[in-house]
Amino acid sequence: MKAELEDLGSRSAKRSLITTENADQAWLKMDGRKMLNLASNNYIGLAGDQRLKQAMIEAIHHYGVGATASRLVVGNHPLYEEAEKKLIHWKKAEAGLIINSGYSANAGIISALMGRDSVIYSDKLNHASIVDGVILSRAHNRRYRHNDLNHLEALLKKEERNKRKLIVTDTVFSMDGDMANLAGLVELKEKYNALLMVDEAHASGVMGENGCGCAEQEGLQNKVDIQVGTFSKALGSFGAYVIGDKWLIDYLTNRMRGLIYTTALPPAVVGSIVRAIEIVQTDKEKRCLLQELTNRFRVKLEALGFNLCGSQSQIVPILVGENERTIQFARRLQTNGVAAIPIRPPTVPEGEARIRFTITAAHTHQDVDWAVEKIAHVGKELGVIL
Numbered sequence: 001m002k003a004e005l006e007d008l009g010s011r012s013a014k015r016s017l018i019t020t021e022n023a024d025q026a027w028l029k030m031d032g033r034k035m036l037n038l039a040s041n042n043y044i045g046l047a048g049d050q051r052l053k054q055a056m057i058e059a060i061h062h063y064g065v066g067a068t069a070s071r072l073v074v075g076n077h078p079l080y081e082e083a084e085k086k087l088i089h090w091k092k093a094e095a096g097l098i099i100n101s102g103y104s105a106n107a108g109i110i111s112a113l114m115g116r117d118s119v120i121y122s123d124k125l126n127h128a129s130i131v132d133g134v135i136l137s138r139a140h141n142r143r144y145r146h147n148d149l150n151h152l153e154a155l156l157k158k159e160e161r162n163k164r165k166l167i168v169t170d171t172v173f174s175m176d177g178d179m180a181n182l183a184g185l186v187e188l189k190e191k192y193n194a195l196l197m198v199d200e201a202h203a204s205g206v207m208g209e210n211g212c213g214c215a216e217q218e219g220l221q222n223k224v225d226i227q228v229g230t231f232s233k234a235l236g237s238f239g240a241y242v243i244g245d246k247w248l249i250d251y252l253t254n255r256m257r258g259l260i261y262t263t264a265l266p267p268a269v270v271g272s273i274v275r276a277i278e279i280v281q282t283d284k285e286k287r288c289l290l291q292e293l294t295n296r297f298r299v300k301l302e303a304l305g306f307n308l309c310g311s312q313s314q315i316v317p318i319l320v321g322e323n324e325r326t327i328q329f330a331r332r333l334q335t336n337g338v339a340a341i342p343i344r345p346p347t348v349p350e351g352e353a354r355i356r357f358t359i360t361a362a363h364t365h366q367d368v369d370w371a372v373e374k375i376a377h378v379g380k381e382l383g384v385i386l
């Protein structure tokens with residue numbers, strides 16, 4: 001293990017934790033230095049919102065600090081019912097369930113629904129929690145090339161119609177910022193009699209008229225069998241959800257180990273979820289502003305000649321390539337006051353290290369322009385652009 005750590009170090013792949021303050025704001029403090037925060041998933045700025053803070057404080061006064069047990073024992077405090085009612089109404093779903101985190105949702109749902117005789121079709125760039133769910137399920141794992149529906153169809157064709165099959169995808173991909181072709185996936189899942197599960201972690205609260213995500217934006221909410229999303233990104237708090245048919249939620253309540261064998265979320269967290277769902281439905285200006293800022297950022301970087309990995313969202317990566325150069329890029333940006341985070345393998349494929357920028361509605365047009373100026377300067381210094 002020590003040799004492994006040394007090896008990571010020699011390949012510029014070793015990571016460490018850096019204390020960061022004010023990550024809920026447009027400007028943060030990293031290692032005590034003030035920097036523009038282009039690295040958080042706080043997309044519409046709710047993590048520092050006064051209304052969410054108040055909701056948490058009230059929940060603590062009413063229900064205490066800890067949930068004391070699993071939801072199936074005595075941890076199912078009244079805020080859960082309120083939050084799940086709000087969730088179902090927001091998503092126009094038949095049923096829904098709050099789960100402790102996006103990671104445990106994906107790992108738990110996939111392994112509960114699929115077994116040794118099932119086949120899972122998973123996009124190669126899906127989030128690690130989906131990959132782990134597939135492994136836990138012991139199902140046959142068919143990874144299809146990123147967003148390549150021809151490849152997916154070729155793989156689907158090989159299985160019998162009556163096998164239990166699941167197609168699973170992120171809707172907004174977390175390291176590329178591009179999107180899945182949901183209409184195409186719905187067509188294939190119907191044609192080949194498979195279930196379709198989508199992970200809206202980066203789209204919930206951001207995409208769609210009511211911020212429900214990409215499925216809403218594409219008008220496909222009732223065509224997707226299993227929709228997962230989180231409250232930890234745009235919704236500013238913590239935790240995750242799954243929505244679907246009543247039988248599905250019943251099944252998960254009985255079979256999902258990541259729900260059954262873990263303590264329920266603290267009342268304060270669920271209280272803030274209730275408030276966040278209310279806010280996200282009414283605060284449409286925040287979503288518009290986010291779109292505007294993101295477009296501005298992307299257009300300017302593209303004009304400078306950066307490779308943005310096909311980004312179509314508030315996640316805007318700049319492809320650099322080698323680890324060492326990516327770290328240099330990040331370091332120089334940090335020196336220039338931009339909190340840039342290098343993303344390296346195994347999070348992204350070998351040779352595709354990048355800086356992953358995220359825009360939030362807490363930023364201003366001036367912030368964006370200022371960042372582009374710094375990024376252009378460092379990009380030229382390092383020869384990433386001409």
Ligand SMILES: *Cc1c(COP(=O)(O)O)cnc(C)c1O
Binds near residue numbers: 106127129201240
């Ligand atoms: C962040 C993320 C998760 C994990 O969610 P947490 O609530 O942070 O555990 C799952 N899926 C995707 C696509 C994500 O980006």
